[in-house]
Amino acid sequence: MGDFDKKYGFDASAHPRAPNSAPSGRGGINDQRPRDWLAAIIDGSDDAIVSKDVKGIIQSWNYAATRLFGYSAEEVVGKSITIIIPEDRLEEEPAILAQIQSGNRVEHFETKRRRKDGSLVDISLTISPIRNAEGVVIGASKIARDITERRLAQEQQQLLMVEMRHRIKNLFALAGAIVSISARSSAPEEVVAQIQARLSSLSKAHELTMSALRDEPESEERVDLLSLIRIILEPYADDGRIDVQGDNPQIGGASITHVALMLHELATNAAKHGSLSIADGRLSIHVRDTAEDVHIDWQEVGGPGPSPDASADFGGRLEKGVTGMLAATLERDWKAAGLAVSIVLPKAKLGN
Known part of the structure; x- marks a missing residue:
C-alpha cells in the first residue's frame, strides 16, 4: 500500500488502474500515478474533504478540514465523525449513514459542526457513497464548505x-x-x-x-x-x-x-x-x-x-x-x- 493509500485509507488493489497510469517514458506528467494526482487535488482543495467507513469512523482528513475544524489528521483519523458533531445534532449522523448505506447521495445539506475550540461553524455538506470493486458501499466521502459568511x-x-x-x-x-x-x-x-x-x-x-x-x-x-x-x-x-x-x-x-x-x-x-x-x-x-x-x-x-x-x-x-x-x-x-x-x-x- 502506497503513501496515498495509507494517508487516505484506500486499498488500491480494490480499484482498477486507470489507462493513463502506465509510464510514458518521457518523464512527463503521465509518470505519476492517478492516486498521486488525486492526493494533490484533495490536499489542495479549499473545501474540507473527509472520508469515513460505514460505522462513521474517520479514514481520511485533508488540509482544508484541518483549517475548518482545527483538528489535524493525526488527531481524528480512526475516531468517530461525531467528534465534530454538536450534541444537539447527533441524530443527523445515523440518518446520513442510512442514506449512504442505501447507496444514496446527500447534497448541499446545511448544518452546523463543532470545531476543536468548541465554536460552531455553519457548513454545507455533500456526501457520496464509496464502493469497492464489487460495488458494495464501504464508506462515504464528505465535502464540507464553510457557509458562515453567507x-x-x-x-x-x-x-x-x-x-x-x-x-x-x-x-x-x-x-x-x-x-x-x-x-x-x-x-x-x-x-x-x-x-x-x-x-x-x-x-x-x-x-x-x-x-x-x-x-x-x-x-x-x-x-x-x-x-x-x-x-x-x-x-x-x-x-x-x-x-x-x-x-x-x-x-x-x-x-x-x-x-x-x-x-x-x-x-x-x-x-x-x-x-x-x-x-x-x-x-x-x-x-x-x-x-x-x-x-x-x-x-x-x-x-x-x-x-x-x-x-x-x-x-x-x-x-x-x-x-x-x-x-x-x-x-x-x-x-x-x-x-x-x-x-x-x-x-x-x-x-x-
Missing part, C-alpha cells in the same frame, strides 16, 4: 427587511398623524400647505435616518445636536408645542445617523402613542454637555396614558439601538404627566 449575509438581509418593514409601517402612521395635526387648520389651503411642508420635513428626517442603514463611507460632516433635533422634530412642530433648549455640542461621523435614528424612534412613538398624538400635548427636550458625556432629557406632557404593548416594543427597539451603536445608557419613566426619557451618550462615540 449565513451572516442572509441574517443581515433579514434584519434589514424587518427594519425596513417597521420603518415603512411607521411612515404611513406618521403620514396619518401629520394629516390629523394639519387638519386642525380651518382653511383647506392651509391644510394642504401644512401637509406638504410637514411631509417635506419628514422626508429630510427620514433621509438622515436611512443613511444608517446604507453601506456608505463614514462622513466627515459635523452637525450641531440642537439643529439635528429640530430637523427630526420639524414634521410634528405645531403652535410652538415643542421646546428644544440647552447646550449645543457638535457630533460627527457615523454617530450623526445613529443619533438621528434614535431621535426619529422617539418622535415616532410620541406621534403614535405619546404627547404629539393629541392637540394639547407638549414636548420639551433639554441637552446638557459635560466633559465625558452628552445628556438628553426628553419629557412629554399632556399625552394619553401609556400603552403597555406599545411602550414595551418601543422601549426594546430604542434601548437596543442606543446601547448597541452608541454605547449609551437609557432610562424610561412613564410619569403621570407623560413619558420621560433620559439618555446619556458617551462623547467618545459621538465623533468627538
